Amino acid sequence: MKKHYKSLITGENIASLIADGFLAQPKSFVYEVELNSLKTGIHGDYTVSSSNELYSSQPMLDLLLRAYQENATGKKTLIFNNGIETSLKVQEAFNAAGIDVRHLDNKTPNEERKEILQWFKKTKNAVLTSVSLLTTGFDEPTIQNIILNRATTSITLYHQMIGRGSRKLTSKKTFTIIDLGNNIQRFGEWQQPVDWKFAFDHPETFAKQMHYQSGAGSAVHSHALSAELRAQFPKTLEMTFDIEGYFQEAIDMDKKPKTVIQQSIRQQARMCLDNAETLTQAISLAEALTPEIDWRVKQYVKSLDNASKNYKEWLMEDYQNRLKGLIIKLYPKRHLD
Structure with a gap:
């Protein structure tokens, strides 16, 4: 961005918005996952194919279901996946467990999409598993739980996904985050302030710092x-x-x-x-x-x-x-x- 803009004007950070009562307070549950099989694509994020291979596996589906049952049973839940294959497998697994779940992706016809979102809005314990949608411009304050059933290298996407659960209601002052992609380890807690001005002025240094914090430079992570x-x-x-x-x-x-x-x-x-x-x-x-x-x-x-x-x-x-x-x-x- 610095190549095209002279300065960056930053707004209030997430922690301040929570403290001032504009956003709900998050509670995070982290399940560390081995990501060595994930491959990085030309745009720098993990590829859909390698994500599907990992997150469609039975051990990961079992972990996802267990994480939901341990921390979010009965809560309206939005699950983010990196591939359609994974999301459909998630739908199968939750259906088999007797959980009310629907699947939504960018290929879902408009009428069906509207019907699913209306169902999600009205159904108290609904679980919606999604791909390539709902990260931005989606405002459903009744969401109580966000599951990151994917890993990402994008700090912007990370904040956008979790932000879907942060809308506040009179009856909702907190929400939960379940991280199955080591994203919190990579970027820090969602509400943790980020020095965006530093990121704007020194993008390469900022990127290297995140790379280091994720453990990518350590021997155990460099061994694929x-x-x-x-x-x-x-x-x-x-x-x-x-x-x-x-x-x-x-x-x-x-x-x-x-x-x-x-x-x-x-x-x-x-x-x-x-x-x-x-x-x-x-x-x-x-x-x-x-x-x-x-x-x-x-x-x-x-x-x-x-x-x-x-x-x-x-x-x-x-x-x-x-x-x-x-x-x-x-x-x-x-x-x-």
Whole structure:
């Protein structure tokens, strides 16, 4: 914008509008989600195809339904998705749970759109799952709960989506936000003041700061899992493991560093068992994890500073053997369950 305008005039910030009684007070519920499978498109935001693949998966649909039931049952709810496929899956999942839900996207005919919005307005416990609509210019003060069933890199879109729930009524002084896209982690609380003048004067620096705050520069986030590997673990929501973070935690708590490797092995053993019908399949999944295991071992050895190449090679072999051994040990109990 600075290329076309000389200055930016800012209005009241959200926190002030809440304090002065113009907007409702938000309460946020955050469910951290692994976003490594998301891809960024030419416009800088996450692509619809990669968002559909993640948010249409059964683990994410289960998480969405659980988050709603834990924090918003009975509240008029607006769900934002990044793809039509996802929104239709959400509608199926909520219908199956006996929840009154409708779907709306930019391809919905005008008459049907009017009918759905009228239904949403009049129905007390309505849930509306939407795509590419209702982020701006939509004013429905009776909304009590906003669900961000998507991730975005746009701070403007982030504020617009949540703003749909902030309209105030005599009978409505608060509303809830359920974040399933790490958006609050990326941008901060919705009501947190943003220095828009700084963003206008120094857009590149502002963008870099948001990139850093989201953890995008850390090792755990820069390590992307392949789509092929991710597809082999459909029942697992969180596949990554912050070796460096757990290593520092072990040091801080005066634990032996090897406990980090033990935790990592346990996590991957559970992954293999959760996604296999037989012991043979579980062992096969453990073998498929070899590239991920190699990366984790490298991060662990790097944290040790002075470990030798021979130690790394030994640790890699020992890790794989212990992982398979733990799977064999736990399989009978999982099988009985």
